[in-house]
Amino acid sequence: MSPKREKGGGVLGTLFRYEIKMLLRDTRTILIAVVAPIVLFPGYILILNYVESREQRALEEETYTYAVMGSRADWAEDLVAAAIAADSADPDTTRSRATFEARSPDAPLEVLAEGDLHVVVEGLAAAEWDSVRAEQAAAGEDGAAGETAGARADTAGAGEGVRAPVPAVRIHYRGESNFSREARNRLRERILEVRAQQRDSVYRAAGFPVAMEEVAPVESLSVATAAKEAGALLGLGLTPLLVLLMLSGGSIVAVDAISGEKERGTLETLLTTAASRTEIVRAKLLAVIAVGLAVAVINVANLLLYLVVGLLPLPANFAVDVSPADLVLLLLLLAPVAILVAATLLLLSGAAKSYKEYQVYFFPVFLAFIVPCMAPALPGIDLRSVIALVPLAGVAVAVREILVGEVDLPFLALAFASTSGLAFWLTRLTQETLSNEKLISGAELDEADLTGGAALFPRHVLRWFLGLWVLFFVVSLWFGQDLGIRGQLLVNLLGIFLGGSLVMVRRYRLDPARAFGLHMPPVRTWLAVLVGAPSALLLGVGLAQLVNAYVFPVPEQLLESFGQAMTGPELPLWQVVLFLAVMPGIFEELTFRGVLLHGLRQRIRNPWLLALAVGIIFGIFHVSLFRIVPTAWLGFVLTWVVLLSGSVYPAILWHALNNALAIVPARLGWVPEDFEPEGWWAVPAALGLLLAMAILRGRSPR
Amino acid sequence: MNTERATVSVRDLKKFFFDESRGEVRAVDGVTFACQPGEVFGLLGANGAGKTTTLRVLSTVLKPTDGEASIMGHDVVAEPEAARESIGFYSASTALYPRLTARETLIFFARINHYPEARIEERVEALVDRFGIEEYGNARVEKLSSGMKQKVSIARTIAHDPPVLIFDEPTVGLDVLNALEMVKMIRELRSEGKTIIFSSHIMSEVEKLCDRIAIIHRGNLLALGTLESMREETGHHYLEDIFVDHVTRAEGLEGAAMGVAGELEGEEAP
Numbered sequence: 001m002s003p004k005r006e007k008g009g010g011v012l013g014t015l016f017r018y019e020i021k022m023l024l025r026d027t028r029t030i031l032i033a034v035v036a037p038i039v040l041f042p043g044y045i046l047i048l049n050y051v052e053s054r055e056q057r058a059l060e061e062e063t064y065t066y067a068v069m070g071s072r073a074d075w076a077e078d079l080v081a082a083a084i085a086a087d088s089a090d091p092d093t094t095r096s097r098a099t100f101e102a103r104s105p106d107a108p109l110e111v112l113a114e115g116d117l118h119v120v121v122e123g124l125a126a127a128e129w130d131s132v133r134a135e136q137a138a139a140g141e142d143g144a145a146g147e148t149a150g151a152r153a154d155t156a157g158a159g160e161g162v163r164a165p166v167p168a169v170r171i172h173y174r175g176e177s178n179f180s181r182e183a184r185n186r187l188r189e190r191i192l193e194v195r196a197q198q199r200d201s202v203y204r205a206a207g208f209p210v211a212m213e214e215v216a217p218v219e220s221l222s223v224a225t226a227a228k229e230a231g232a233l234l235g236l237g238l239t240p241l242l243v244l245l246m247l248s249g250g251s252i253v254a255v256d257a258i259s260g261e262k263e264r265g266t267l268e269t270l271l272t273t274a275a276s277r278t279e280i281v282r283a284k285l286l287a288v289i290a291v292g293l294a295v296a297v298i299n300v301a302n303l304l305l306y307l308v309v310g311l312l313p314l315p316a317n318f319a320v321d322v323s324p325a326d327l328v329l330l331l332l333l334l335a336p337v338a339i340l341v342a343a344t345l346l347l348l349s350g351a352a353k354s355y356k357e358y359q360v361y362f363f364p365v366f367l368a369f370i371v372p373c374m375a376p377a378l379p380g381i382d383l384r385s386v387i388a389l390v391p392l393a394g395v396a397v398a399v400r401e402i403l404v405g406e407v408d409l410p411f412l413a414l415a416f417a418s419t420s421g422l423a424f425w426l427t428r429l430t431q432e433t434l435s436n437e438k439l440i441s442g443a444e445l446d447e448a449d450l451t452g453g454a455a456l457f458p459r460h461v462l463r464w465f466l467g468l469w470v471l472f473f474v475v476s477l478w479f480g481q482d483l484g485i486r487g488q489l490l491v492n493l494l495g496i497f498l499g500g501s502l503v504m505v506r507r508y509r510l511d512p513a514r515a516f517g518l519h520m521p522p523v524r525t526w527l528a529v530l531v532g533a534p535s536a537l538l539l540g541v542g543l544a545q546l547v548n549a550y551v552f553p554v555p556e557q558l559l560e561s562f563g564q565a566m567t568g569p570e571l572p573l574w575q576v577v578l579f580l581a582v583m584p585g586i587f588e589e590l591t592f593r594g595v596l597l598h599g600l601r602q603r604i605r606n607p608w609l610l611a612l613a614v615g616i617i618f619g620i621f622h623v624s625l626f627r628i629v630p631t632a633w634l635g636f637v638l639t640w641v642v643l644l645s646g647s648v649y650p651a652i653l654w655h656a657l658n659n660a661l662a663i664v665p666a667r668l669g670w671v672p673e674d675f676e677p678e679g680w681w682a683v684p685a686a687l688g689l690l691l692a693m694a695i696l697r698g699r700s701p702r
Numbered sequence: 703m704n705t706e707r708a709t710v711s712v713r714d715l716k717k718f719f720f721d722e723s724r725g726e727v728r729a730v731d732g733v734t735f736a737c738q739p740g741e742v743f744g745l746l747g748a749n750g751a752g753k754t755t756t757l758r759v760l761s762t763v764l765k766p767t768d769g770e771a772s773i774m775g776h777d778v779v780a781e782p783e784a785a786r787e788s789i790g791f792y793s794a795s796t797a798l799y800p801r802l803t804a805r806e807t808l809i810f811f812a813r814i815n816h817y818p819e820a821r822i823e824e825r826v827e828a829l830v831d832r833f834g835i836e837e838y839g840n841a842r843v844e845k846l847s848s849g850m851k852q853k854v855s856i857a858r859t860i861a862h863d864p865p866v867l868i869f870d871e872p873t874v875g876l877d878v879l880n881a882l883e884m885v886k887m888i889r890e891l892r893s894e895g896k897t898i899i900f901s902s903h904i905m906s907e908v909e910k911l912c913d914r915i916a917i918i919h920r921g922n923l924l925a926l927g928t929l930e931s932m933r934e935e936t937g938h939h940y941l942e943d944i945f946v947d948h949v950t951r952a953e954g955l956e957g958a959a960m961g962v963a964g965e966l967e968g969e970e971a972p
Contacts, residue, residue, distance in 0.1 A: 011813070014813045014814055018799075018810050021802070265795040265796060266797045266799055268763065269797060269858075272762075272763060272796070274786045274787035274816050276783050
């Protein structure tokens with residue numbers, strides 16, 4: 001521990017230890033990160049047990065009232081009396097006793113519907129029973145649950161499938177009442193028993209000395225064991241619950257670690273010490289990870305204590321069969337999740353200027369985490385599929401499979417690797433982003449508050465584009481039909497995109513040349529566009545095919561109707577080119593690679609992330625889901641074009657060329673409308689795109 | 703100026719913020735000065751004059767746009783960690799961690815500023831003694847009164863015994879007694895041979911405390927020297943008159959005095 005030998009490690013260690021020390025002194029952290037996970041699980045078990053036993057007791061203590069009616073009421077009454085006698089004479093002591101009490105109101109079904117009776121037993125003559133069955137068959141498969149005066153009814157006829165002229169009983173009950181259901185279940189079971197005995201005695205009397213059960217034993221048996229079923233149930237909820245706990249516990253730490261320190265002023269104190277920014281960020285990251293891991297460990301320990309050791313008696317649907325080795329696997333799988341949560345929350349906290357801003361950002365992040373964790377709830381999902389490659393979702397499915405007892409190690413490793421990969425990348429991103437002086441000190445952002453105007457634009461740009469999107473969406477939804485394709489394009493391109501951009505430029509007094517990127521690029525740039533645009537288009541089409549095949553298939557008719565709209569035979573060719581290629585090229589570029597990029601590039605320093613963000617926003621503006629991928633790809637590529645050339649002009653040409661190439665050859669019949677490039681095309685296309693980018697890069701960017 | 707012994711050296715320092723409507727905002731626009739051990743160097747200027755920005759560049763929280771600055775020979779851009787190791791930075795906004803005790807605070811800051819591990823305990827006890835924080839040394843900072851917090855905060859600033867101390871508007875928000883206490887402590891530190899940079903917009907404090915004064919206005923250094931030399935140069939006795947004299951000359955007569963008065967009332971720029 002000599003300070004000389006490990007100077008850096010010493011500082012990092014100190015920062016981390018103090019971070020944890022302060023965390024442990026914060027009651028909120030302890031409550032949410034430690035106490036909640038410890039208490040939640042046994043609390044849940046206890047509550048379930050309590051509810052179950054209480055219900056049981058209530059059901060036992062209840063006196064069930066019944067009435068008998070129908071044309072064969074006399075016969076039914078005997079049957080019920082025998083059934084009740086059988087119930088109270090049952091030698092099985094584990095069963096609870098119930099008391100039945102007969103009533104005889106005038107209109108039993110009405111009294112039942114009012115809730116003053118638990119069940120009504122109706123005795124039906126054989127002819128009546130036949131007509132009931134005929135009605136039921138006509139009403140469909142499960143007509144047996146025919147409603148009678150607001151009550152449910154089912155029948156215990158003489159041997160299903162046996163068409164003998166014997167009377168039947170029908171039991172009416174109220175499905176929404178636990179007590180009514182319980183009374184019906186008991187009666188039904190006993191009546192069936194009694195009838196079976198009666199039948200047996202008939203058989204025996206006729207010299208057929210075999211018990212009915214031996215003739216037609218019927219027992220439904222789930223192939224899954226109870227433990228498997230319980231595991232599947234617990235496996236659905238465990239990952240979302242844990243991620244929820246990690247997010248809430250981690251949030252307190254993350255928000256305290258950066259936005260909180262900014263607000264209190266301690267961040268400035270810390271930044272003026274000899275500790276490096278990297279050490280500071282790393283220590284904070286480790287602290288948030290520690291909380292996430294603590295949540296995971298506590299919960300897995302809970303599983304160990306209650307499911308393996310059996311500290312508390314478990315309700316029936318909780319009896320999961322897991323071994324300590326399974327729990328180790330669970331913990332391993334959850335570790336990258338904890339890291340992922342930590343890195344994300346810290347990044348969020350660094351990006352937010354205050355607690356308040358953090359809260360605004362938190363909800364979308366919360367959804368982004370919880371939704372993939374719900375993956376096990378998807379019907380028919382299995383880890384041996386693409387899902388293993390989806391971060392979080394793969395782990396969530398793997399967790400369920402471990403609890404069910406079906407461990408498939410290679411796919412488990414894949415799920416672990418995909419989440420770990422994302423966690424690793426995000427950790428690095430967080431560290432790089434937060435080491436940047438502006439984010440951690442917030443000094444330059446404060447400057448924007450002072451000076452206002454253009455400096456505020458980067459902070460407001462996303463709000464503006466959200467507004468534009470809503471406008472765009474509403475216009476196409478409400479007026480799309482009336483405007484026709486040309487009218488809609490004019491409104492969108494000139495009214496919303498150009499108009500919105502001009503309003504932003506004016507409102508924030510932006511320099512139009514800078515905001516729109518109006519700089520003349522060197523001549524070589526145009527060559528790059530000619531090579532790059534077709535290459536990128538091919539890659540985009542290929543990408544869309546991949547997504548279509550493996551992620552979400554696009555309905556055929558959607559593609560067809562879109563294809564028709566795009567090649568629109570009702571428009572002359574020059575108009576198609578003007579409205580679908582030239583104009584989108586100009587106005588979409590000015591808006592997205594001009595104003596949007598101008599605003600975002602002051603907030604997102606990493607060019608890859610920047611291009612991704614601009615691409616995704618551009619994709620979202622193409623509303624329908626199946627166009628997001630190819631258009632986001634185009635937006636991503638075009639952002640790079642502008643970043644490398646320092647000008648919007650090549651992007652305009654590129655975009656126009658892209659659209660023209662997508663429409664005109666098909667329109668002229670040079671290629672079939674449903675043209676799909678083969679896989680090997682991707683190679684020359686990728687090379688072409690790389691070449692184009694290299695040419696652009698060769699001209700030194702401004 | 704003797705730059706041989708200089709502990710702090712600032713040459714032609716510039717820090718611009720970009721603002722598209724007004725172009726570049728020149729928060730600091732070519733400031734040059736050097737400080738010696740055992741002196742209190744005063745940065746006097748209105749709010750928004752560029753004092754805090756200069757000091758933030760010196761403490762490496764902000765990167766300079768142009769020019770050079772170094773602390774104990776360590777360039778603030780090339781060796782930010784070494785530069786920070788040599789300073790103690792105190793401002794009205796450098797808060798303490800509420801959930802640490804006073805002692806823990808001192809140990810923590812000594813340690814992350816690379817004070818030799820073996821001597822930390824001894825150093826902390828000496829500070830506890832010196833600032834009279836023995837009786838609440840083990841209480842959490844959040845439970846301390848503002849006067850106690852101020853003492854712990856100064857002890858925190860010098861926990862690692864740095865040669866250079868930066869006090870950015872340290873008396874803002876303090877009551878009279880605490881402000882006097884602050885001035886007294888700064889004098890003591892000077893007598894120990896520390897270099898102290900003291901920024902303020904309060905004339906009387908600067909007048910009483912500073913060995914040399916730099917008047918800074920709109921990012922520019924208008925005057926630099928001892929109070930005596932400034933008196934001789936301008937013919938005014940009071941620092942306030944000297945300050946207004948310089949600013950008026952820099953701005954041109956019209957409206958300058960009003961502008962200065964307005965700025966003095968305004969909020970401090972971050």
